[in-house]
Amino acid sequence: MAEAAHTHSRGILLPVAEVERQRGIMDQIAASAGGRYWVNTYGCQMNVRDSQTLAGMLEEMSYEKASKQDEADLILFNTCCVRENAERRVFGNIGHLQSLKKERPGLIVGVCGCMMQQDGSAERLLKSAPFVNLIFGTQSLYRFPELLQGALNGERPIAIESDPQGVIAEGLPAQREGNARAFVNIMFGCNNFCSYCIVPYVRGRERSRATEDILREIEALSVQGIKEVTLLGQNVNSYAPQGGGSFPKLLKRLEGLVPRLRFMTSHPKDLSDELIEAMAGSKTVCPQLHLPVQAGSNVILQAMNRGYTREKYLELIQKLRAAVPDIGLSTDFIAGFPGETEEDFAQTLNLCTQARFDSAFTFIYSRRSGTKAAEMEGQVPSKVQHERLSRLIALQEGITAKRLRAMEGKEYELLIEDHSRRGKQDFMGRTGSGIAVNLRGGGLRPGDFVRAKMVASGANTLRGELLSQ
Ligand code: SF4
Structure with a gap:
């Protein structure tokens, strides 16, 4: 796969006429089809958001969400290709539908998402599951109504567009679950080519939505009663819309539109002082940041093509903590990258200790074939990788527990997100810094803001006592 130029594409806005054409097809399907749908979503928040667009389109086409997959008339698989073994798992899950398809030949099965965007993946899928009715990649999502119409007419449409510049489609519906929080895309694609990552090859180059379009979407969500919006992008810090602008400027424009704003993901190499100032000066942006570090050794960071050093990363953490006291920091770590020695890994453990993250996702x-790292020498044996991962998890668990214990006795404002698993009177709320708090409170509803005192801490969450609503 050729690596394209590292420039920020302004994005090609899909013509309004094309969106209208797809909407016209939605109306035609709504008048004649309908039924129940089920969407299986794999991977990251970007895929979750894409599935919400698919669900939104389906509801406009008179489909209703089924209560389980086996009852659906249309089943979609929105796939992810970040993990090498994901293809086997997804193909296995699709293969299980063969008997259902035999029982009900009218069942429509569609497969979309990043995995389909990879060379040869659609062909491999059709070989292993010839009963699949439609296949499309991430860049053809807006064409779903047209493709579905083809499938309903007995065709087998396949749409894999792989223009690295990609398009931005505005005005598509979305069906969001829950009524307190929402994801909003601000940009698509990635220019960074971290050596282990397949995303830039399947999602194309960075392209940013216009600030006015983002504003309009969030204003509409606010009218619907949404209390918290998470801005999404593979690297939100390099948001650069046509006509000028930057991510800190966008945050300022969004100030006060909803009570809480979060964003992900931030690349450390693009985290500017201006962004730290914008976070510090905002009442809307939550004091929380997910800042993937991946490794603590400069040799490994360079091999990963991350564009920063451990010193630079730790300096960023210091600046963030100075500007935004009580900021909740989380990260991602990769253990056992090719060439990682015991000394390199010791540097990762050391960085983990110094940074005192509230939580970490460890991998x-x-x-991943198609990436540079897959061809690197010094692949670390699986046994060593697992042993390193266990040490890293144990270290972070100790830090997380300590940080949660330090919150006991303090009071925080929480946004109630949902019922907790314990029962109807039990709820889960979240602090601005992103910590989940379980508490008991009759009459609470998702979307309520409450004050609570932290009375106990567990491995990853706190227990709170309601003070006021
Ligand atoms: S920043 Fe790196 S890890 Fe993140 S999507 Fe881009 S290439 Fe992948």
């Missing part, structure tokens, strides 16, 4: 390096 074993997984070889």
Whole structure:
């Protein structure tokens, strides 16, 4: 796969006429089809958001969400290709539908998402599951109504567009679950080519939505009663819309539109002082940041093509903590990257200790064909990778527990997100810094803001006592 130029594409806005054409097809399907749908979503928040667009389109086409997959007339698989073994798992899950398809030949099965965007993946899928009715990649999502119409007419449409510049489609519906929080895309694609990552090859180059379009979407969500918006992008810090602008400027424009704003993901190399100032000066942006570090050794960071050093990363953490006291910091780590020595890994453990993250997502390096790292020498044996991962998890668990214990006795404002698993009177709320708090409170509803005192801490969450509503 050729690596394209590292420039920020302004994005090609899909012509309004094309969106209207797809909407016209939605109306035609709504008048004649309908039924129940089920969407299986794999991977990251970007895929979750794409599935919400698919669900939104389906509801406009008179489909209703089924209560379980086996009852659906249309089943979609929105796939992810970040992990090498994901293809086997997804193909296995699709293969299980063969008997259902035999019982009900009218069942429509569609497969979309990043995995389909990879060379040869659609062909491999059709070989292993010839009963699949439609296949499309991430860049053809807006064409779903047209493709579905083809499938309903007995065709087998396949749409994999792989223009690295990609498009931005405005004005598509979305069906968001829950009524307190929402994801909003601000940009698509990635220019960074971290050596282990397949995303830039399947999602194309960075392209940013216009600030006015983002504003309009969030204003509409606010009218619907949404209390918290998470801005999404593979690297939100390099948001650069046509006509000028930057991510800190966008945050300022969004100030006060909803009570809480979060964003992900931030790349450390693009985290500017201006952004730290914008966070510090905002009443809307939550004091929380997910800042993936991946490794603590400069040799490994360079091999990963991350564009920063451990010193630079730790300096950023210091600046953030000075500007935004009580900021909740989380990160991602990869253990066992090719060439990682025991000394390199000791540097990762050391960085983890110094940074005192509130939480960390830890992964074993997984070889992903099509990426530079897959071809690197010094692939670390699986046994060593697992042993390193266990040490890293144990270290972070100790830090997380300590940080949660330090919150006991303090009071925080929480946004109630949902019922907790314990029962109807039990709820889960979240602090601005992103910590989940379980508490008991009759009459609470998702979307309520409450004050609570922290009375106990567990491995990853706190227990709170309601003070006021
Ligand atoms: S920043 Fe790196 S890890 Fe994140 S999507 Fe881009 S290439 Fe992948």
